[in-house]
Amino acid sequence: MTSSEKINCLAAGSGFDSLGSQTDGPAVDSHKVGALGAGTKYDVCASTASKRQVEGVERVGSVSRGGLCHSYTPDGRCVSLFKTLYTNACGHECNYCQNASTCGKPGKKYSYAPEELAEITMQLYKGNYIEGLFLSSGTGGDENETMEKIIETGEILRNKYSFQGYMHLKILPGASKEHIRQAMELADRVSINLEAPSKNYLSEMSPTKDYIKDIILRQRYIKELSKKTSSPSGQTTQLVVGAAGETDEEIFQKIIYEYNEIGLKRAYYSVFTPLEGTGFSDREKQPLWREHRLYQMDWLYRVYDLRKKEIELAFDEQGFLPDTDPKTAIARQTLDSAVDPNVAEYEELIRVPGIGPISAERIIMARRQGKLTKDRELQTLGVRINRAKPFLELNGWRDTNLSRWLT
Numbered sequence: 001m002t003s004s005e006k007i008n009c010l011a012a013g014s015g016f017d018s019l020g021s022q023t024d025g026p027a028v029d030s031h032k033v034g035a036l037g038a039g040t041k042y043d044v045c046a047s048t049a050s051k052r053q054v055e056g057v058e059r060v061g062s063v064s065r066g067g068l069c070h071s072y073t074p075d076g077r078c079v080s081l082f083k084t085l086y087t088n089a090c091g092h093e094c095n096y097c098q099n100a101s102t103c104g105k106p107g108k109k110y111s112y113a114p115e116e117l118a119e120i121t122m123q124l125y126k127g128n129y130i131e132g133l134f135l136s137s138g139t140g141g142d143e144n145e146t147m148e149k150i151i152e153t154g155e156i157l158r159n160k161y162s163f164q165g166y167m168h169l170k171i172l173p174g175a176s177k178e179h180i181r182q183a184m185e186l187a188d189r190v191s192i193n194l195e196a197p198s199k200n201y202l203s204e205m206s207p208t209k210d211y212i213k214d215i216i217l218r219q220r221y222i223k224e225l226s227k228k229t230s231s232p233s234g235q236t237t238q239l240v241v242g243a244a245g246e247t248d249e250e251i252f253q254k255i256i257y258e259y260n261e262i263g264l265k266r267a268y269y270s271v272f273t274p275l276e277g278t279g280f281s282d283r284e285k286q287p288l289w290r291e292h293r294l295y296q297m298d299w300l301y302r303v304y305d306l307r308k309k310e311i312e313l314a315f316d317e318q319g320f321l322p323d324t325d326p327k328t329a330i331a332r333q334t335l336d337s338a339v340d341p342n343v344a345e346y347e348e349l350i351r352v353p354g355i356g357p358i359s360a361e362r363i364i365m366a367r368r369q370g371k372l373t374k375d376r377e378l379q380t381l382g383v384r385i386n387r388a389k390p391f392l393e394l395n396g397w398r399d400t401n402l403s404r405w406l407t
């Protein structure tokens with residue numbers, strides 16, 4: 001039985017109807033699990049593995065119908081998660097979302113009940129289908145009423161079922177401080193979606209949300225609580241890329257600010273796709289590579305520890321990223337001579353395209369045993385030699401393309 005079939009089967013026997021009310025009958029609308037799972041399609045919880053499109057009913061591995069996805073825990077483990085909305089009803093008017101109250105093509109509304117969702121999660125956990133829960137939601141009737149249900153689900157899991165698995169809870173915009181505190185006590189990770197890099201962009205995208213009050217002040221409160229309490233949960237956020245004409249540079253600047261000032265653990269990027277019936281249905285679909293290039297920039301900042309000023313060299317004059325590897329674009333502008341892996345410092349090595357933090361450390365270790373003289377030696381240390389070669393001088397030899405690139 002596939003995970004989707006298993007989830008459907010569990011929901012069908014749960015004794016709750018499509019809106020989460022208890023029922024004596026055979027109950028459940030079999031579309032409920034699919035609809036609430038698919039509702040999280042644009043809620044990203046990992047920069048990989050969540051965008052695969054699998055065509056055809058004979059294939060396995062589709063994550064787009066919702067249900068199962070993969071994410072990384074704070075200690076770096078990859079875990080499989082039951083990823084779902086609590087409800088797809090929402091009072092907000094986001095112009096990019098089909099759950100918006102203003103959507104001209106609204107789908108049927110569904111909701112879980114806390115006991116129902118906790119029970120399904122436990123059954124999946126016990127069956128080894130999942131290791132955790134990623135729970136997002138529309139606001140339902142009211143953000144605080146729905147936050148209470150989300151928290152109740154978490155409490156049933158943690159207290160009634162002694163569930164110790166990973167739990168990521170979405171904080172709804174405008175949620176009360178008390179609800180944020182309770183969610184943080186239960187969750188390994190919480191997140192509130194920023195959606196846009198500024199107040200002006202958000203008011204165009206989501207006219208009913210207040211950027212400062214509903215989102216930024218909530219993020220600041222999460223940061224304060226993380227410092228004051230022993231709560232393990234850090235916060236992440238997500239942006240919709242390109243819905244309102246915002247540039248990559250504006251997005252990047254905002255995220256750097258969030259890493260430094262809000263204590264953000266990770267940012268996720270979801271490229272804008274126009275959806276039928278929404279206010280932005282006629283806007284241009286953004287290319288998936290835009291999202292990928294932003295993840296690369298994010299990685300250069302967080303993992304490679306490149307300076308902000310240096311990373312910004314990858315933007316064009318309009319503030320957009322071209323569809324080329326940003327690290328290579330930066331290296332072409334900053335490496336003023338070929339790098340010799342036998343003498344270069346760690347900071348120089350990681351600036352070479354094709355060399356990452358791990359391979360840079362391995363190079364430093366390996367050269368203590370003897371001079372590196374061949375491409376193959378670098379390859380065995382993890383260097384992607386085709387990308388690195390034009391920037392290296394190895395054993396007195398350098399790629400003839402280099403001088404062209406460096407002019």
Ligand code: SF4
Pocket residue numbers: 090091092093094097098099100101137138139206
């Ligand atoms: S808050 Fe906006 S993006 Fe989130 S579910 Fe509601 S309408 Fe959709």
